[in-house]
Amino acid sequence: MSELLKMTMAEARDGLRAKAFSSAELTAAASSAVAEARPLNAFITETPEQAAEMAAASDAKLARGEGGALEGIPLGIKDLFCTKGVQTTAGSRILQGFKPVYESTITAKLWAAGGVMLGKLNLDEFAMGSSNETSYYGPAINPWRRGNDDTKLVPGGSSGGSSAAVAADLCFGATATDTGGSIRQPAAVTGTVGIKPTYGRCSRWGVVAFASSLDQAGPITRTVKDAAIMLREMCGYDPKDSTSVDMAVPDFEASCGGSVKGLRIGVPKEYRIEGVPEEVDHLWDQGIAWLKEAGAEIVEVSLPHTKYALPAYYIVAPAEASSNLSRYDGVKYGLRVDSDDLTTMYEQTRAAGFGREVQRRILIGTYVLSAGYYDAYYIKAQKVRTLIANDFTAAFEKCDVLLTPASPSPAFGIGEKSNDPISMYLNDVYTVTANLVGLPGIAVPAGLSKTGLPLGLQLIGRAFDEETLFRTGAVLERAANFTGKPGKWWA
Amino acid sequence: MSEAKRAKTIEGMTGPWEIVIGLEVHAQVQSEAKLFSGASTTFGAEPNANVSLVDAGMPGMLPVINDFCVEQAVRTGLGLNAQINKVSVFDRKNYFYPDLPQGYQISQFKQPIVGEGEVIVDLPGGESVTVRIERLHLEQDAGKSLHDQDPNHTYVDLNRSGVALMEIVSKPDMRSSDEAAAYLKKLRNLLRYLGTCDGNMDEGSMRADVNVSICKPGAYEKFRETGSFSHLGTRCEIKNVNSMKFVAQAIEYEARRQIDVVEGGGTVNQETRLFDNKAGVTRAMRSKEEAHDYRYFPDPDLLPLELEDDFIARIKASIPELPDAKKARFVSEYGLSVYDAGLLVAERETAAYFEEAAKGRDAKAVANWIAGDLFASLNRDNKSIDESPVSAAALGEMVGLISDNTISGRIAKDVFVIMYATGEAPAKIVEEKGLRQVTDTGAIGAAVDEVIDANPAKVAELLKKPKLLGWFVGEVMKKTQGKANPQAVNDLLRAKLGDRIGE
Numbered sequence: 001m002s003e004l005l006k007m008t009m010a011e012a013r014d015g016l017r018a019k020a021f022s023s024a025e026l027t028a029a030a031s032s033a034v035a036e037a038r039p040l041n042a043f044i045t046e047t048p049e050q051a052a053e054m055a056a057a058s059d060a061k062l063a064r065g066e067g068g069a070l071e072g073i074p075l076g077i078k079d080l081f082c083t084k085g086v087q088t089t090a091g092s093r094i095l096q097g098f099k100p101v102y103e104s105t106i107t108a109k110l111w112a113a114g115g116v117m118l119g120k121l122n123l124d125e126f127a128m129g130s131s132n133e134t135s136y137y138g139p140a141i142n143p144w145r146r147g148n149d150d151t152k153l154v155p156g157g158s159s160g161g162s163s164a165a166v167a168a169d170l171c172f173g174a175t176a177t178d179t180g181g182s183i184r185q186p187a188a189v190t191g192t193v194g195i196k197p198t199y200g201r202c203s204r205w206g207v208v209a210f211a212s213s214l215d216q217a218g219p220i221t222r223t224v225k226d227a228a229i230m231l232r233e234m235c236g237y238d239p240k241d242s243t244s245v246d247m248a249v250p251d252f253e254a255s256c257g258g259s260v261k262g263l264r265i266g267v268p269k270e271y272r273i274e275g276v277p278e279e280v281d282h283l284w285d286q287g288i289a290w291l292k293e294a295g296a297e298i299v300e301v302s303l304p305h306t307k308y309a310l311p312a313y314y315i316v317a318p319a320e321a322s323s324n325l326s327r328y329d330g331v332k333y334g335l336r337v338d339s340d341d342l343t344t345m346y347e348q349t350r351a352a353g354f355g356r357e358v359q360r361r362i363l364i365g366t367y368v369l370s371a372g373y374y375d376a377y378y379i380k381a382q383k384v385r386t387l388i389a390n391d392f393t394a395a396f397e398k399c400d401v402l403l404t405p406a407s408p409s410p411a412f413g414i415g416e417k418s419n420d421p422i423s424m425y426l427n428d429v430y431t432v433t434a435n436l437v438g439l440p441g442i443a444v445p446a447g448l449s450k451t452g453l454p455l456g457l458q459l460i461g462r463a464f465d466e467e468t469l470f471r472t473g474a475v476l477e478r479a480a481n482f483t484g485k486p487g488k489w490w491a
Numbered sequence: 492m493s494e495a496k497r498a499k500t501i502e503g504m505t506g507p508w509e510i511v512i513g514l515e516v517h518a519q520v521q522s523e524a525k526l527f528s529g530a531s532t533t534f535g536a537e538p539n540a541n542v543s544l545v546d547a548g549m550p551g552m553l554p555v556i557n558d559f560c561v562e563q564a565v566r567t568g569l570g571l572n573a574q575i576n577k578v579s580v581f582d583r584k585n586y587f588y589p590d591l592p593q594g595y596q597i598s599q600f601k602q603p604i605v606g607e608g609e610v611i612v613d614l615p616g617g618e619s620v621t622v623r624i625e626r627l628h629l630e631q632d633a634g635k636s637l638h639d640q641d642p643n644h645t646y647v648d649l650n651r652s653g654v655a656l657m658e659i660v661s662k663p664d665m666r667s668s669d670e671a672a673a674y675l676k677k678l679r680n681l682l683r684y685l686g687t688c689d690g691n692m693d694e695g696s697m698r699a700d701v702n703v704s705i706c707k708p709g710a711y712e713k714f715r716e717t718g719s720f721s722h723l724g725t726r727c728e729i730k731n732v733n734s735m736k737f738v739a740q741a742i743e744y745e746a747r748r749q750i751d752v753v754e755g756g757g758t759v760n761q762e763t764r765l766f767d768n769k770a771g772v773t774r775a776m777r778s779k780e781e782a783h784d785y786r787y788f789p790d791p792d793l794l795p796l797e798l799e800d801d802f803i804a805r806i807k808a809s810i811p812e813l814p815d816a817k818k819a820r821f822v823s824e825y826g827l828s829v830y831d832a833g834l835l836v837a838e839r840e841t842a843a844y845f846e847e848a849a850k851g852r853d854a855k856a857v858a859n860w861i862a863g864d865l866f867a868s869l870n871r872d873n874k875s876i877d878e879s880p881v882s883a884a885a886l887g888e889m890v891g892l893i894s895d896n897t898i899s900g901r902i903a904k905d906v907f908v909i910m911y912a913t914g915e916a917p918a919k920i921v922e923e924k925g926l927r928q929v930t931d932t933g934a935i936g937a938a939v940d941e942v943i944d945a946n947p948a949k950v951a952e953l954l955k956k957p958k959l960l961g962w963f964v965g966e967v968m969k970k971t972q973g974k975a976n977p978q979a980v981n982d983l984l985r986a987k988l989g990d991r992i993g994e
Contacts, residue, residue: 081551082549082550082551088550090550095550098550100549100550100551101544102544102549104551204551204553205551205552205553206551206552207551208550208551209550209551209792211791212791212792213791239555240553240555241553241555242553242554242555242556242792242793242794243791243792243793243794319788320791322585322786323583323585323594323595323786323788325594326585326587326593326594326595327548327550327592327593327594329587329589329594331589331592331647332547332548332549332592333549340643342589346587366786369585369786369787369788370784370786371784371786374786374787374788378788
């Protein structure tokens with residue numbers, strides 16, 4: 001049965017349509033794989049009954065020759081997406097037991113396309129983290145190991161449950177969200193593909209907000225083509241999200257077979273960062289060589305304000321988060337630690353409900369928005385965003401897409417960085433710029449580290465030019481021929 | 492009128508003081524739906540009946556601007572002769588309170604939708620002053636905490652949560668409680684004309700934060716010349732005053748309190764105060780030091796609000812004639828006094844009533860009937876003009892009957908009472924009750940002769956007391972049950988008595 005789960009999403013889709021197997025079979029296999037993989041702690045909530053019902057409905061449709069683009073395909077949903085009647089925690093104690101009476105726009109679209117929900121995936125609390133270690137439900141574990149070393153490694157974050165589940169073949173694809181790299185970095189350290197589309201492509205309605213001007217949803221899958229298939233179903237204008245963009249959604253899958261002959265690949269010199277392991281830069285050079293061989297033109301470009309990106313991010317994101325998380329106050333839903341006194345109730349509830357990293361960011365955010373500090377921090381950070389946007393505009397006059405590393409290191413061990421927030425924050429160094437300016441970025445697995453762990457490369461494109469990312473990503477994927485799989489140590 | 496003359500002075504122990512007042516009026520936008528959600532705004536619904544997921548601050552919910560509320564704000568801005576800002580920004584005002592489900596209020600801080608404007612305020616004495624408007628911005632209302640439902644718990648009603656408010660901020664241009672009340676009245680009138688706020692202060696649709704400070708004579712003029720607030724005293728803000736009467740009372744109390752503080756050697760603290768309308772006093776709520784740091788920043792869920800020229804032009808074209816213009820027209824077109832015109836335009840409904848009634852009639856007479864008998868009756872019964880049993884057309888018809896001599900003005904008073912009581916048409920009443928004025932000189936002549944013959948002594952007196960003629964007129968009217976045309980009676984008496992009437 002588990003052989004079925006080794007297929008790509010595209011193969012599963014085609015097999016279902018050809019009636020080679022049923023969604024019920026596929027879903028049963030996935031649900032038992034999910035249960036078997038509990039040591040990975042990838043899921044916070046498993047929904048096998050719901051999955052079986054959805055699969056039966058999909059089979060009925062498939063039998064009639066009907067069904068959407070994802071008909072009968074088992075998917076995992078990051079527990080940041082509100083799902084009607086199914087607990088939605090955002091990885092936080094403060095939302096424990098919260099069952100939304102509504103369905104997020106993205107998940108509603110996935111279900112309309114025929115997707116089957118296996119359950120809700122683990123994540124860093126409120127998506128704040130790069131290792132999934134801040135989750136109230138414990139860390140998700142990377143299925144990859146350093147050879148025979150059984151040290152438990154992080155699956156990246158914040159979409160660590162999503163990356164772990166996809167890498168471990170528990171589902172064909174998973175939803176994820178990316179505020180500073182939370183799709184691309186976990187994909188890179190688990191040997192999976194993750195794309196953050198252009199800000200405004202995917203509706204944020206019903207996705208628990210972290211930093212509204214940066215948050216963007218996207219898929220994590222095993223192949224570039226699968227990411228194209230799944231993203232197409234997630235995108236689209238939503239009048240319920242004022243920042244959603246009313247633009248036609250292209251057939252991304254069609255882009256995956258294209259050539260890069262003549263395409264100008266920009267290599268930003270500022271992304272050669274001191275202290276990053278040699279193997280990361282080496283893989284980058286390898287990627288450049290592959291694209292050159294495929295007929296692309298390599299151009300060196302400059303993004304001079306790159307070094308200000310991470311500091312600006314750690315002002316803007318906490319500022320927005322401090323306000324977005326104010327609604328978790330114990331009054332309406334979720335956790336309440338009662339008291340006779342209102343202020344004490346607030347304090348106790350939020351102290352017990354939020355973990356340390358979330359509290360740290362609320363404090364930072366509150367500080368940078370305070371009277372007297374606002375101009376020096378928040379306004380300045382917004383100016384940095386403009387400068388970074390100008391950098392990209394200038395770079396895209398010389399090239400069509402940028403190639404960079406996706407993460408500064410392979411997966412690290414649980415607890416190795418969790419006491420050092422600054423070194424943890426550096427995990428987003430390659431990815432965070434795209435969030436600050438809303439550009440699309442994709443991480444594609446490209447090779448293994450010396451320790452045998454996956455490493456990824458990132459492509460950053462022009463706004464709303466995901467098609468070039470899929471085209472170039474597919475070329476990279478073919479050249480890298482990344483076939484590695486983690487050993488199934490958990491079962 | 493000069494500023495110095497306008498200011499009403501208050502005598503303190505150390506000499507005269509003046510008051511300086513600015514108002515921040517919160518006016519609920521007249522709209523079916525809330526500012527950022529589709530929930531209803533109906534007043535008086537069951538608690539939490541009008542609450543959407545957005546209003547309840549559910550995770551992942553996003554605000555979407557209600558275009559109609561934007562239109563209403565622009566309409567109001569145009570009515571205030573104010574600058575319309577083609578780009579404005581919604582900010583988050585962050586604070587914790589159970590009736591604020593999002594943990595922040597969406598408001599406009601640095602870039603409001605409407606900039607500077609002005610309101611011409613009519614004072615009771617018939618004079619008018621200009622109050623400058625600083626800005627108007629859109630914001631969400633909060634919910635309501637219910638403290639009286641349970642001894643140990645507070646309940647929250649979110650029906651108001653997210654309802655659109657316009658905060659209209661005046662400059663410190665009012666110099667007495669009367670002016671502040673008159674400004675509020677005029678503003679309310681203007682909003683009702685525009686249809687942008689129903690002005691129901693009882694239902695909380697309009698409430699005011701009142702900023703009061705005191706200064707010595709001459710200081711205010713220096714402030715106006717230089718724009719520097721250093722010439723004015725420290726202000727206190729009295730929050731959420733919900734009637735014109737209370738606004739006036741709060742100002743009077745607060746000014747006196749500040750004078751007493753300063754004259755007692757103390758200093759006025761910049762603070763927020765509450766008006767206790769039962770005790771008639773203001774009480775400190777929180778000082779400047781305790782003031783919240785609201786951590787305003789642009790709401791990242793909303794794009795800047797950009798208005799097209801066409802949008803503004805379309806709204807401009809739809810604006811009805813406003814009270815000031817209407818008042819001027821009533822004076823020029825109908826020949827009304829400024830006072831009467833002001834009285835009639837104070838409510839849009841009254842002005843409309845007047846114009847309908849005055850169509851083809853003696854407009855001045857119509858105005859007098861409205862300001863006199865009609866207002867008196869409506870006030871007595873606590874009715875609005877929309878509820879008047881006498882329709883505008885009927886009142887016009889009645890004035891017509893006076894003009895064409897069908898009835899006398901005196902008889903008309905009786906006819907009006909019947910019209911008001913029964914809602915019947917005046918012509919019908921006149922016919923049925925036989926009130927038609929007698930203009931037949933033969934019939935009147937007979938009555939005149941009878942009166943003259945029956946009162947020789949009075950006739951003799953006429954030579955010395957010509958005013959006695961009025962008595963004769965009255966007697967003749969009595970004889971004709973008031974139906975004789977008084978002019979005709981007068982003419983006949985003069986003709987018959989001739990030189991027996993003294994000079």
